[in-house]
Amino acid sequence: MRIAIASDHGGFELKEAMKNHYKNQGINLTDLGTHSTESCDYPLIAEKLTSALLKKEFDLGILICGTGIGISIAANRVKGIRAALLYNRDAARLAREHNNANVAVFGGRTQTPEQAVEYFDTFLGASFEGGRHQRRIDELDNLAEEKC
Numbered sequence: 001m002r003i004a005i006a007s008d009h010g011g012f013e014l015k016e017a018m019k020n021h022y023k024n025q026g027i028n029l030t031d032l033g034t035h036s037t038e039s040c041d042y043p044l045i046a047e048k049l050t051s052a053l054l055k056k057e058f059d060l061g062i063l064i065c066g067t068g069i070g071i072s073i074a075a076n077r078v079k080g081i082r083a084a085l086l087y088n089r090d091a092a093r094l095a096r097e098h099n100n101a102n103v104a105v106f107g108g109r110t111q112t113p114e115q116a117v118e119y120f121d122t123f124l125g126a127s128f129e130g131g132r133h134q135r136r137i138d139e140l141d142n143l144a145e146e147k148c
């Protein structure tokens with residue numbers, strides 16, 4: 001599985017911690033930036049990762065900002081992106097089972113590396129259930145088309 005990770009300055013430290021954790025597990029997270037704690041704009045970070053995802057350069061993405069909120073809002077404006085802020089284990093599992101989320105989001109200033117890794121492991125271990133959930137996902141894409 002090809003996984004990309006990106007953050008703004010508020011998520012930089014958590015991004016580095018997650019990369020190190022998964023590297024030790026033999027899983028490479030491709031880092032699309034930012035590469036320091038210098039201030040930068042989360043919409044541009046979200047745009048970079050989501051466009052790579054839509055071009056099928058990656059299977060899944062991880063986005064991190066200070067709270068996880070701004071970068072979620074940005075990513076979810078892109079049609080075909082379903083970004084979920086994983087705030088506990090149930091949310092992490094259901095984000096995959098029901099929402100077929102393709103981007104996992106964390107808050108670098110609101111979550112610990114231990115929480116982020118626990119929730120991302122749960123997310124990876126779950127599978128989309130399809131059925132009525134596929135219909136709802138199709139409705140999401142139609143909504144985006146009608147309103148744009």
Ligand code: RB5
Nearest residue numbers: 010065066067069070071
């Ligand atoms: C940056 O200071 C902060 O606003 C950003 O990381 C994020 O939390 C926005 O939602």
